[in-house]
Amino acid sequence: MLYYRWKPQFQIYQPNKHLLLGQMPLPDAVRELDGLRKLDPQVISAMYDRYFPDIYRFVFYRLNNEQVAEDIVSDVFVRLLEAVKRKRGPQTNLKAWLVSTAANVVADHLRSAYRRPTEALSESIPDLGSSLTDEFDRRHQTESVRQAYTQLTFEQQNVLALRFGDGYSLEETAAVMQKNVNAVKALQFRALAALQRHIGEASYE
Numbered sequence: 001m002l003y004y005r006w007k008p009q010f011q012i013y014q015p016n017k018h019l020l021l022g023q024m025p026l027p028d029a030v031r032e033l034d035g036l037r038k039l040d041p042q043v044i045s046a047m048y049d050r051y052f053p054d055i056y057r058f059v060f061y062r063l064n065n066e067q068v069a070e071d072i073v074s075d076v077f078v079r080l081l082e083a084v085k086r087k088r089g090p091q092t093n094l095k096a097w098l099v100s101t102a103a104n105v106v107a108d109h110l111r112s113a114y115r116r117p118t119e120a121l122s123e124s125i126p127d128l129g130s131s132l133t134d135e136f137d138r139r140h141q142t143e144s145v146r147q148a149y150t151q152l153t154f155e156q157q158n159v160l161a162l163r164f165g166d167g168y169s170l171e172e173t174a175a176v177m178q179k180n181v182n183a184v185k186a187l188q189f190r191a192l193a194a195l196q197r198h199i200g201e202a203s204y205e
Contacts, residue, residue: 033094036084048077051095054166055102061165062106062157064146072109076102096176103158110150148198156191163188 035043055076060069079101083089090097149157155177162173174184 029092029094033090033092036080036089036094039081039084044081047094051098052077054095055098057166058099058161059102059106061161062149063109068109072102072105075105079105093175093178096178099158099162099176103154103161107154144199145195148195151198152191152194155187156194159184159187160191160195 032043032047036047052073056069056073059072060066063069063072076098080089080098149160152160158177159173162168162176163170168176170181170184174181177184179187
């Protein structure tokens, strides 16, 4: 009697690289861009719903102000439509275009705020005494981090906002910033080192 040994057949799983990078599959991305160029209302509405949360988190991480973040993100989408009308909209990666534009608007806002510094008073100071001291310490620490963050380079601010504000993976961050993963790792390392250095310098001032 002959016996046959059963050999299990395994299929190697190859994940969709577009999904790993947080991008739409190519056909969907092409249709989205095509609909955007045609100013299709349904495409524009779906695009807004899809990308607004990510762009908002990116901006809010850098500014820590809900109202300003909402205003800036809305402005970014207005700029997108204006660019499309002038035939200067994104050609391949819509998300990267939105992040890049948001980063530029944030940079303009920070330069303007630096020329006209303002500080909103906390509306939730619980009471006086030690609580007031704790509130002052917390605000001072937050202000130190914010000031240190503004000392970083444009790319260093962006990589930290994407990685820790939006929670992007290294691969997703690399796709948005149009860099390879190793370059993003190095940029993130330099950004964190510079941030720590600036915070240390501020604490001795």
